[in-house]
Amino acid sequence: xxxxxxxxxxxxPRAPLQNGLGRYVCQLQRITLKFCKNNGSSKGMRDFIENxxxxxxxxxxxxxxYVKPRRHRTPVLVGEYLNGDREWLSCRNSTxxxxxxxxxxxxxxxxxxxxxxxxxMWHTDVPSIQGPWTPFLLxxxxxxxxxxxxxxxxxxxxxxxxxxxxxxxxxxxxxxLGDEDVLSQKRAE
Amino acid sequence: xxxxxxxxGALVLARPLNSSRTVQTRRHIKRWVAPTLRELAHRQQxxxxxxxxxxxxxxxxxxxxxxxxxxxxxxxxFELPQLQEAFTQRSYAxxxxxxxxxxxxxxxxxxxxxxxxxxxxxxxxxxxxxxxFLKQSLPKVPKEGQEAIASYLxxxxxxxxxxxxxxxxxxxxxxxxxxxxxxxxxxxxxxIGALADSSGVERAFLFVRDFICTQLNQKDLLDLWTPKQxxxxxxxxxxxxxxxxxxxxxxxxxxxxTVLAAYHVGIYANRQLLGKGFGEDVPTATETAALDxxxxxxxxxxxxxxxxxxxxxxxxxxRLGN
Amino acid sequence: xSFLAQTVRQVLRQAPTRSSALTGAMRSLSLAPALxxxxxxxxADAAIDVAAIAKDQQKECQSICERVNQQVxxxxxxxxxxxxxLCGKQxxxxxxxxxLVEGYWPPTIGDEISLDKVxxxxxxxxxxxxxxxxxxxxxxxxxxxVEKTLTHTKTHFRKKRRKQYMRINFQRSPNTMIRINSIExxxxxxxxxxxxxxxxxxxx
Numbered sequence: 001x002x003x004x005x006x007x008x009x010x011x012x013p014r015a016p017l018q019n020g021l022g023r024y025v026c027q028l029q030r031i032t033l034k035f036c037k038n039n040g041s042s043k044g045m046r047d048f049i050e051n052x053x054x055x056x057x058x059x060x061x062x063x064x065x066y067v068k069p070r071r072h073r074t075p076v077l078v079g080e081y082l083n084g085d086r087e088w089l090s091c092r093n094s095t096x097x098x099x100x101x102x103x104x105x106x107x108x109x110x111x112x113x114x115x116x117x118x119x120x121m122w123h124t125d126v127p128s129i130q131g132p133w134t135p136f137l138l139x140x141x142x143x144x145x146x147x148x149x150x151x152x153x154x155x156x157x158x159x160x161x162x163x164x165x166x167x168x169x170x171x172x173x174x175x176x177l178g179d180e181d182v183l184s185q186k187r188a189e
Numbered sequence: 190x191x192x193x194x195x196x197x198g199a200l201v202l203a204r205p206l207n208s209s210r211t212v213q214t215r216r217h218i219k220r221w222v223a224p225t226l227r228e229l230a231h232r233q234q235x236x237x238x239x240x241x242x243x244x245x246x247x248x249x250x251x252x253x254x255x256x257x258x259x260x261x262x263x264x265x266x267f268e269l270p271q272l273q274e275a276f277t278q279r280s281y282a283x284x285x286x287x288x289x290x291x292x293x294x295x296x297x298x299x300x301x302x303x304x305x306x307x308x309x310x311x312x313x314x315x316x317x318x319x320x321x322f323l324k325q326s327l328p329k330v331p332k333e334g335q336e337a338i339a340s341y342l343x344x345x346x347x348x349x350x351x352x353x354x355x356x357x358x359x360x361x362x363x364x365x366x367x368x369x370x371x372x373x374x375x376x377x378x379x380x381i382g383a384l385a386d387s388s389g390v391e392r393a394f395l396f397v398r399d400f401i402c403t404q405l406n407q408k409d410l411l412d413l414w415t416p417k418q419x420x421x422x423x424x425x426x427x428x429x430x431x432x433x434x435x436x437x438x439x440x441x442x443x444x445x446x447t448v449l450a451a452y453h454v455g456i457y458a459n460r461q462l463l464g465k466g467f468g469e470d471v472p473t474a475t476e477t478a479a480l481d482x483x484x485x486x487x488x489x490x491x492x493x494x495x496x497x498x499x500x501x502x503x504x505x506x507x508r509l510g511n
Numbered sequence: 512x513s514f515l516a517q518t519v520r521q522v523l524r525q526a527p528t529r530s531s532a533l534t535g536a537m538r539s540l541s542l543a544p545a546l547x548x549x550x551x552x553x554x555a556d557a558a559i560d561v562a563a564i565a566k567d568q569q570k571e572c573q574s575i576c577e578r579v580n581q582q583v584x585x586x587x588x589x590x591x592x593x594x595x596x597l598c599g600k601q602x603x604x605x606x607x608x609x610x611l612v613e614g615y616w617p618p619t620i621g622d623e624i625s626l627d628k629v630x631x632x633x634x635x636x637x638x639x640x641x642x643x644x645x646x647x648x649x650x651x652x653x654x655x656x657v658e659k660t661l662t663h664t665k666t667h668f669r670k671k672r673r674k675q676y677m678r679i680n681f682q683r684s685p686n687t688m689i690r691i692n693s694i695e696x697x698x699x700x701x702x703x704x705x706x707x708x709x710x711x712x713x714x715x
Contacts, residue, residue: 005663013609013688017354018406020655020690021498021607022399024621025262027658029356032249062262066249080244082356108620109660110688117663118686121611122602125407129492129592129605130635134467136441136453144441407607492590492635495606497693 010117016083016110027082027110030064031103035075040093045075047096048103060107077102085111243366244359255360263355265396268387271307275379278372279303281362304379311382314390314509316343318397321507326496327410329488337414342401348374351400355380391504403498410489411480419479423456423463426486433459437475440465454478569702576702579637583696588634591694593652596628596644604652604691612687618656623692626652632694639700651697658688 019025033053035045049067057065077089077099087106091099131137146153244250253269256276260267282303319342323335330338341347349370352358361368361376368376385393416422424435441453454474455465464485466477484490582588592605602610618624632639632650639645661683669678 005665008663013611015609015657015688015690017351017400018403018607020657021403021406021692023264024655024657025355026620029262030255030258062258064251064254064258066251068249082354084353084358105659105661108658110658113660113686114663114683118611121600121613122604123609124605125409125607126491126590126605129590130633130638131492135443136467139441490589494586494588495590495693499693 005117008117009115010119012120013118013123019110025082026060026062026107028060028063028079028107029082030066030080031106032066032068032078032080033075034068034070034073034078036072037069039072042075044093044095044099045091048099051096052100056103063107077106079106081109081111083111087112087114241367252360259356259360263396265384265392266388267383271383271387272380274302275304275307275383276357276360276362276376277301277303278361278363278368278375279305280364284364304376304382307379307382307386308375309378309382310385311378311380311393312343314381314385314393315378315397315401317507317509318394318502319343319401321502322398322402322500325502325506326500327487327489329486330414331487334414334416334487334489338405338410341413342404345370345374347401347404348377351404352377352380355400390509394502394504394507398498398500398502402496405496406498407495409491411484416480416483419476419483423479423482423486426483427458432461432463435463435479437478439471456482572702575637576700580699582634582636583699588636588696591632591634591650591696593629593633593650593694594631595626595652596630597626597689601630604694606691606693608691609657610689610691612689613662613684615685616687618687620656620659622656624654624656624689626654632696648697649700650694652694653692655690655692656687657690658686660686660688662686 016027017025019027033045033049035042035049037046053065053067057063074090074092075094077091079087079089081087087109089102089106091102094102245252252273256267256269256272260269260272282301285301316339319339320335323330323338327335327338352373355377357373357376357380358367361372363369363372365372381393381396384396420435427433427435436457437454438457439452440455442451444450450469452468452471452474453465454468454471454477456463456475456478464478464480464482466474466479466481468474468477488494579588590605592603594601594603597610598612598614598616600612604610627647629645629650629652630641630643632645639650662685664681664683667678667680667682670676
């Protein structure tokens, strides 16, 4: 089992040089295709160079394409980026289609992606527009002149009625009722 | 001779018989590989850290196509000789001339164009455009604030950062590698100058907007320019604009006489709240409140209208006159 | 055993009442009876009250909208933020932000797109809340696709103990980085339109 990504360098999403704000700049600077002219493992690379490379170079004039034949070694793709990153990819025994996909990946990314674990999917420098909350926000005007310690302010807001208070209230009610009853009885008399 | 041959034949025949007893699989990575690599690594370590190799020294390097791709990448049409001139530093030109003189080449052929002229022109264009851009997008900021922000945008570090992210690092002809921030910044200015020469000043303005002005994106402008003595400045401005007497008032406090004391001060003028701020004591809170008031007066708050980088600054507003 | 029988008898005896209680419960759960159980039509004076309250609310709503429109017309609204729905996730964004979309997503680098599903848009002094999304065309959010790449290699490892079962897979999924260019209020906020209009049907 491999848990190597736990120790991978981690970071946050950034785009180099505020890319995409003014005009978009493709970040792949140059790509080098290394291959062998007669080894079987380079067959896909040779096919790619024969069929697709010229179109690729025409479509992306901003990318310098180098082709480097070398004897009896595996085919390799090397992409160099504007931020100085260098991505190396082995294409041993890959087919033409696979290489097309890898080249496309190299073209569309901003730097070598495999070496960074992203910790967030969002980046901003202005996290709050309506302002952060503070304890002073929307405070009642009465709270300004409050002197502490104060008995009034230190009471809980939702203190329930105690049993004693309930009894006293009941007693008072009864007493009132009783008085009224007595009065009404007297009037009736 | 035939005897010798027959002996050799016998030996060849005998070998499979011997080896058939111990079956040996083919070893893919040879025995010598690991110790050799180890030795190489050891030597490398002994030499210590090396200077980075210039990319131009590689076999796969074509300066002409690199120059062509540089222009195409940025979506601009450069004239290649001019672009090459923009990347030639003066020190490099001098060095080359010295070399040629030593070889005994005549004075007439020695002249190598360097980027001093172009850099001068480029820096002029960049300064003019950045100032016009700031004037249009930060109309309420006073002159000194605009100057501070412009000087940040046109500082060597910012320009060098922009330049290296446009891929000039490998294209510059200098005596040192990697190129110093100064030469990176200078070559970027020269590129702007070359662009103005080959495609017109308007394209150069757009280039400055898209690559230099965008560095202001989501930047806290207070980091770039903080007014010193904000309370005094606020008083002056209130007098100028006739907003009334500046009057700080305590809006709230908590934790008095503790380490974690916090004071909330609001600044009023003519019964209008201008700004409020926090601090661990009243003077600090007053200062932050004054800064807050200044920010809202100058419209440089964090929640101000974001910069519009599609902005078209009219050419007549850019003061190029020299 | 006798105890069990007794309980059964008791249950049987109570069965008719139980069943009625059950149907009652069912009625309260089912939808159709709930419609019949609606409150009786309010009396005349109550209706007048409701209308007055609604009018008051409408007036207040209109005045708020007017103030928002005035602020926007004077370009004093400051920085806008929005909550957009994109590929099954919601992002709180403002101009100049970077967000990442995980998984396969067709747009390629350099594409300029506009994010239409705006759930909420706000500025320093006001917030427009969609139900669930704001009307199309009220807020325009423009963005540029900056990068399409793969994540780092994630390991997917399974093992069952004592079963001689072990699998290890490696995967990298696509990621797309998007830069938000601008968020703008395209037209003035209207108090009445949203209440009357039915939301247009969206296919996706």
